[in-house]
Amino acid sequence: MDSPTLSRRSLLHALAAAMATAAMPVSWTEIAQAAQDVHAAGHAGAGAGAAKLSFLTAAEAADVEAVASQIIPTDDSPGAREAGVVFFIDRALATFLSQLAGDYRAQLGDFQAACHERHPVAGPFASLTSEQQIEYLKGVDQTPFFNTTRVLTLLGMFSLPAYGGNRDGVGWKLLGFEDAHVFRPPFGYYDRDYPGFVIDLEKIK
Amino acid sequence: MTQTFRDSDTVDFLVIGSGAAGGVIARELAQAGLTVVVLEQGPRFSLRSFRHDELKDWYLGGLTNDAVKNPQTFRNDGAAKAELQKFKPALWYGRGVGGGTLHYTANYWRLHEIDFIERSVLGAIPGTGFADWPITYADLEPYYTKVEWEVGVSGLAGASPFDPPRTKPYPMPPLPVKSSGVLFERGARKLGLHPIPAPMAINSQQYRGRPACVHCGFCHGFACEVGAKASTLTTVIPDAEATGRCEVRPDSYVSRIDTGGDGRVTGVAYFDRDRREHFQRARAVVVSANGAETPRLLLMSANARFPHGLANSSGLVGKYLMFNYSSRAEGVFEHELNEFKSVQVTRILHDFYNSDPKRGHYGGGGLDARIGPQPTTWAIRAAADGRSWGSEYKARLKEFPRSMQVASHGTSLALESNNITLDPDLKDAWGLPAIRTTYKDHPDDLANARFLRDRGAEILEAAGALRVTKAEVAEQASSVHLLGTCRMGNDRATSVVDKYHRCHDVPNLFLCDGSSLVTSTRGQPTMTIQALAFRAGEHIARFAKRGEI
Numbered sequence: 082m083d084s085p086t087l088s089r090r091s092l093l094h095a096l097a098a099a100m101a102t103a104a105m106p107v108s109w110t111e112i113a114q115a116a117q118d119v120h121a122a123g124h125a126g127a128g129a130g131a132a133k134l135s136f137l138t139a140a141e142a143a144d145v146e147a148v149a150s151q152i153i154p155t156d157d158s159p160g161a162r163e164a165g166v167v168f169f170i171d172r173a174l175a176t177f178l179s180q181l182a183g184d185y186r187a188q189l190g191d192f193q194a195a196c197h198e199r200h201p202v203a204g205p206f207a208s209l210t211s212e213q214q215i216e217y218l219k220g221v222d223q224t225p226f227f228n229t230t231r232v233l234t235l236l237g238m239f240s241l242p243a244y245g246g247n248r249d250g251v252g253w254k255l256l257g258f259e260d261a262h263v264f265r266p267p268f269g270y271y272d273r274d275y276p277g278f279v280i281d282l283e284k285i286k
Numbered sequence: 287m288t289q290t291f292r293d294s295d296t297v298d299f300l301v302i303g304s305g306a307a308g309g310v311i312a313r314e315l316a317q318a319g320l321t322v323v324v325l326e327q328g329p330r331f332s333l334r335s336f337r338h339d340e341l342k343d344w345y346l347g348g349l350t351n352d353a354v355k356n357p358q359t360f361r362n363d364g365a366a367k368a369e370l371q372k373f374k375p376a377l378w379y380g381r382g383v384g385g386g387t388l389h390y391t392a393n394y395w396r397l398h399e400i401d402f403i404e405r406s407v408l409g410a411i412p413g414t415g416f417a418d419w420p421i422t423y424a425d426l427e428p429y430y431t432k433v434e435w436e437v438g439v440s441g442l443a444g445a446s447p448f449d450p451p452r453t454k455p456y457p458m459p460p461l462p463v464k465s466s467g468v469l470f471e472r473g474a475r476k477l478g479l480h481p482i483p484a485p486m487a488i489n490s491q492q493y494r495g496r497p498a499c500v501h502c503g504f505c506h507g508f509a510c511e512v513g514a515k516a517s518t519l520t521t522v523i524p525d526a527e528a529t530g531r532c533e534v535r536p537d538s539y540v541s542r543i544d545t546g547g548d549g550r551v552t553g554v555a556y557f558d559r560d561r562r563e564h565f566q567r568a569r570a571v572v573v574s575a576n577g578a579e580t581p582r583l584l585l586m587s588a589n590a591r592f593p594h595g596l597a598n599s600s601g602l603v604g605k606y607l608m609f610n611y612s613s614r615a616e617g618v619f620e621h622e623l624n625e626f627k628s629v630q631v632t633r634i635l636h637d638f639y640n641s642d643p644k645r646g647h648y649g650g651g652g653l654d655a656r657i658g659p660q661p662t663t664w665a666i667r668a669a670a671d672g673r674s675w676g677s678e679y680k681a682r683l684k685e686f687p688r689s690m691q692v693a694s695h696g697t698s699l700a701l702e703s704n705n706i707t708l709d710p711d712l713k714d715a716w717g718l719p720a721i722r723t724t725y726k727d728h729p730d731d732l733a734n735a736r737f738l739r740d741r742g743a744e745i746l747e748a749a750g751a752l753r754v755t756k757a758e759v760a761e762q763a764s765s766v767h768l769l770g771t772c773r774m775g776n777d778r779a780t781s782v783v784d785k786y787h788r789c790h791d792v793p794n795l796f797l798c799d800g801s802s803l804v805t806s807t808r809g810q811p812t813m814t815i816q817a818l819a820f821r822a823g824e825h826i827a828r829f830a831k832r833g834e835i
Contacts, residue, residue, distance in 0.1 A: 151676060152676070153675075153680055154676065154680060160680070177346055178346075180354055184372070222675065231675060232666060235662055235665045235666050236662055238662075238665070239340070239661040239662040240339075240340060241337075241338075241340075244341060253661065255680070256665070256686040256687075257622075258626050258661050258686065259627075262338070262500070262502050263500045263501065264500070264627040264628060266462040266463075266464075266628070267465075268623075268624050268628055269464065269465035269621070269623040269624040269625070269627075270465060270623070271465035271469055271621065272463050272465045275468050278442065278445070278463070278471075278482075280444065280445055281447075281480055
């Protein structure tokens with residue numbers, strides 16, 4: 082759980098560690114404040130009021146969420162459903178990506194109609210079995226509708242939680258991305274014991 | 287920010303654009319004692335407003351032109367109708383005081399001596415506008431040094447056997463190496479190549495009142511909230527303002543440059559933030575609006591005397607657009623690299639910089655080790671066995687901390703058929719004609735991109751990658767490097783500005799930004815744009831003082 086309290090504590094912890102070891106004459110209080118501002122903005126309003134739809138209808142949202150859940154499925158770790166991706170997509174189409182909304186609704190309608198033609202008795206895409214959904218998507222995963230849904234799903238999965246997706250930072254946890262603002266070397270396994278750069282004296286031809 | 291000058295004042299210089307070039311030129315002119323107004327179409331951000339917000343800065347135009355207010359059309363065939371780009375504009379540039387230096391990666395390589403004389407050395411390439419520059423490396427060297435010391439560049443002089451001569455070392459040591467840099471260095475040395483610490487315009491220690499990098503990882507596409515990455519907003523623009531002779535006017539969108547009966551520029555018309563139109567008078571104008579907006583403004587400024595656009599007697603305004611090509615090979619390793627931390631690049635190499643006829647194509651470039659984009663864009667590009675969704679794809683996403691790429695930065699040939707024109711139908715939010723881009727990579731550019739990518743893949747293999755993937759090299763339909771569209775040269779029939787960036791056709795109009803470049807560089811143009819700007823600023827100030835404008 083990526084609660085603001087914990088994050089702030091880990092941020093301050095990182096800063097304290099940096100201060101303890103750094104000989105850099107910079108203003109750490111200012112850097113800490115900047116980092117704090119960045120963090121607070123990213124998490125403001127996370128999850129709040131995100132369960133209401135403002136552009137998609139309930140039926141549309143069910144199908145979009147079903148497609149998103151095949152793009153990032155739920156298995157031993159959370160997927161697009163748990164990240165709240167459909168609410169992110171709804172908000173995006175209603176507000177900051179509204180220029181895509183008209184085309185997207187039309188493409189979604191075509192997708193639903195074609196799916197109904199293929200599975201006339203099974204009901205909408207969302208009501209198909211997971212195997213049927215995967216099978217169906219394999220045939221349409223190069224269409225504009227699928228591509229747009231995929232990009233929106235990934236934006237919803239990994240953007241700041243303040244936009245309504247990536248709830249509790251589940252997208253970042255999946256990637257192993259750390260939501261911190263100050264890092265110190267070594268950064269990874271391979272730079273841990275780096276001996277320092279030595280100029281290669283072997284001359285070129 | 288209070289206004290220093292009124293529209294009715296005739297200032298010595300108007301500088302249009304406050305990015306890599308505009309900021310530098312404003313400082314050089316103001317410090318030389320001249321009065322300057324800088325018009326910037328975007329807002330003036332405070333460092334405190336910068337966020338680690340990939341959605342906003344990469345997809346919603348947080349720091350850049352966006353697809354709604356600044357719509358553009360694109361086509362790769364000059365006979366086709368150009369299509370509206372609804373999600374992201376084809377040509378992407380910085381919009382805000384600081385311009386592209388707010389969100390750039392800050393790779394600061396110098397050009398080599400060969401870049402300026404390549405046409406003479408290699409000979410003509412039929413069907414292209416391949417040409418020598420009107421200046422040489424020796425002409426520009428003092429200004430490269432000036433950039434390194436005035437703006438602040440971290441690096442290690444003498445590390446690369448390919449580097450051109452330099453008069454001073456870097457003012458700061460290199461930034462700490464990342465795991466990608468260690469692996470790149472290991473792999474490259476196994477192959478007999480010469481990796482070096484990357485020169486970056488990012489502070490490795492406190493420099494000129496700005497702090498050292500805190501390694502947050504948000505350089506590429508983001509603005510630095512602590513000011514460790516150099517931008518004109520935090521370096522030369524405060525210097526310019528400190529003279530008391532320079533006013534930077536944000537939210538000022540220039541629509542037209544006017545000329546008088548004598549064919550000289552009299553000033554420019556612009557919209558303020560409330561879309562009220564103003565006219566600022568000036569004795570001379572410098573356009574540093576970037577390789578897309580500079581030619582667009584000249585084309586929009588056509589009048590009875592200049593029917594094909596201002597300063598366009600050559601017909602080359604907007605032509606010879608060059609993007610550079612950045613191809614990549616990706617590697618996954620056994621242990622964590624955590625490339626999302628710290629600056630993008632800590633090691634590069636220039637072994638393949640020069641063009642070599644044995645390769646069968648024109649071109650060359652540099653390679654560097656990096657993560658590439660931050661999480662969302664990384665995930666959008668990722669795929670597992672060709673599929674970019676589903677369980678296997680999700681498993682691939684978990685490799686994020688163990689992944690890196692070797693990115694190539696290569697040449698683009700100048701072609702007249704690659705250009706910027708005014709869209710005949712589409713208008714922007716101010717009612718001005720939208721940018722229409724026509725672009726198709728030259729076959730040599732694509733061959734070079736594949737060649738460099740394959741060298742990158744070999745380095746990853748040699749470094750012990752568990753898996754190496756070569757990203758497809760396909761024709762480009764967008765770019766952030768906007769070069770060559772008002773090229774410099776000695777011959778007024780084949781260039782737009784002279785070697786001091788003065789328009790051949792209009793004596794008190796200067797152009798300096800990516801549009802001035804004659805060849806494409808090897809994919810890291812900003813350092814060179816700033817060196818040109820320091821040089822241009824010095825000469826333009828001298829002309830002004832001698833009454834030669």
